[in-house]
Amino acid sequence: MPELKTKKEQIYEAAARSFRDKGFAATSMRDLAREVGLTASSLYNHIASKEEILQEICFRNARRYLEELDAVEKMTGNSIEKVQALLHLHIRLATEDVTSITAFNDEWRHLSEPYLSDFKQLRRDYENRFKTILREGMAAGELKPLDESIALYTLLSSIRWLYDWYRPGRSMRTEVLERDLVDMLMRGLTLNPARSD
Amino acid sequence: MPELKTKKEQIYEAAARSFRDKGFAATSMRDLAREVGLTASSLYNHIASKEEILQEICFRNARRYLEELDAVEKMTGNSIEKVQALLHLHIRLATEDVTSITAFNDEWRHLSEPYLSDFKQLRRDYENRFKTILREGMAAGELKPLDESIALYTLLSSIRWLYDWYRPGRSMRTEVLERDLVDMLMRGLTLNPARSD
DNA sequence: CCTACCGATCGGTAGG
DNA sequence: CCTACCGATCGGTAGG
Numbered sequence: 001m002p003e004l005k006t007k008k009e010q011i012y013e014a015a016a017r018s019f020r021d022k023g024f025a026a027t028s029m030r031d032l033a034r035e036v037g038l039t040a041s042s043l044y045n046h047i048a049s050k051e052e053i054l055q056e057i058c059f060r061n062a063r064r065y066l067e068e069l070d071a072v073e074k075m076t077g078n079s080i081e082k083v084q085a086l087l088h089l090h091i092r093l094a095t096e097d098v099t100s101i102t103a104f105n106d107e108w109r110h111l112s113e114p115y116l117s118d119f120k121q122l123r124r125d126y127e128n129r130f131k132t133i134l135r136e137g138m139a140a141g142e143l144k145p146l147d148e149s150i151a152l153y154t155l156l157s158s159i160r161w162l163y164d165w166y167r168p169g170r171s172m173r174t175e176v177l178e179r180d181l182v183d184m185l186m187r188g189l190t191l192n193p194a195r196s197d
Numbered sequence: 198m199p200e201l202k203t204k205k206e207q208i209y210e211a212a213a214r215s216f217r218d219k220g221f222a223a224t225s226m227r228d229l230a231r232e233v234g235l236t237a238s239s240l241y242n243h244i245a246s247k248e249e250i251l252q253e254i255c256f257r258n259a260r261r262y263l264e265e266l267d268a269v270e271k272m273t274g275n276s277i278e279k280v281q282a283l284l285h286l287h288i289r290l291a292t293e294d295v296t297s298i299t300a301f302n303d304e305w306r307h308l309s310e311p312y313l314s315d316f317k318q319l320r321r322d323y324e325n326r327f328k329t330i331l332r333e334g335m336a337a338g339e340l341k342p343l344d345e346s347i348a349l350y351t352l353l354s355s356i357r358w359l360y361d362w363y364r365p366g367r368s369m370r371t372e373v374l375e376r377d378l379v380d381m382l383m384r385g386l387t388l389n390p391a392r393s394d
Numbered sequence: 395c396c397t398a399c400c401g402a403t404c405g406g407t408a409g410g
Numbered sequence: 411c412c413t414a415c416c417g418a419t420c421g422g423t424a425g426g
Contacts, residue, residue, distance in 0.1 A: 025222035026307070029405060041406080042411050050405065106303065110223070144384075147369070150377045153362055158355035165350055172344070180347045187341075188385030226421060238422075239395045247421065 008046045010036045015053045016099040020163065024054055024110040054107060055115050061103035062122040069129055079137025080190060087182045094162040095174060101163040127152060143189055155185055205243045207233050212250045213296040217360065221251055221307040251304060252312050258300035259319040266326055276334025277387060283327065284379045291359040292371060298360040324349060341388050352382055
């Protein structure tokens, strides 16, 4: 008799929303319990601690981003197409899944050791592999020769406004958003103006 | 017998650093007191409450950004030059002053009413006036016709990585950083590739 | 500027 | 899954 969403999943989702809206530290277990229809103490039949929720959200998403990066690395195509694919990935995850944002943005800071160091390592791996794609593109003359770090962090953070601005069903269509945003970023990166379609 | 920095200023600066590093909610008055060499209760001889510190930081910086925007609006020059000037302003404030970041990014969320609404109104004013500059540039054929909101938020958030990455005196020179970053962003925005120098 | 202390709330547990 | 409760810590105050 499986339910569509387990209570555990409901707790993770409510937590992710609250972490995004108020931050990890300002989210109390009592508020969280109320949102899923339990008392605070009953939460602990589903999860071990407040931080375990954060750990699960952070590492689940880290794995997800790394898997998608695997796929992009194996893609046939030049660096421009690979960078474009990664931008689409980030935009899609940011608009579709609140948990990804919590992991990628600020809340991972509240992990305790050794999880904090582990997460930072995964993040560094991701960044280095993304930078490699940028570097190869610059070497091949496909991308403008910029400082790799500046280019990478600017791309990644330029998408961050989506998480507190974009809400599904609002005025803007996701396809328009994705096209304009990727187009704008790719133009800043490529040697000659290139449309993304 | 005036000191170089009043205790009040020292408290604001330590608080801004802690708000940036750990967030408003995870910053305790006892930690903050230790950093400025006082007991927690002695802080209250200088400030009225924890939130008053946040209010002061947020509104001081809102005023500052709005004043600089005034100056840019009065500038002679086309829209491209005005947008460039605003990007330089944001980069400079992000790299020079930690308090500006706290205000502009997430921590203003922790303001209580009516301060929260007041702050959001100032922010909305700033964004609308920035959008007007973008709109005029697009109408004049100087900027690529994009959705104004996408363009604005992408520009503003693309700079956000500076606050947890950039530290003065690190490998990269501020001038190189500023040149590459503004160049990359302006290329994404202008009809024809334009160098910023 | 400090000591002593407040009520409230926190994450989490015992026991059923 | 709940009631009852814990020790710790929170922002802040009284009084000197």
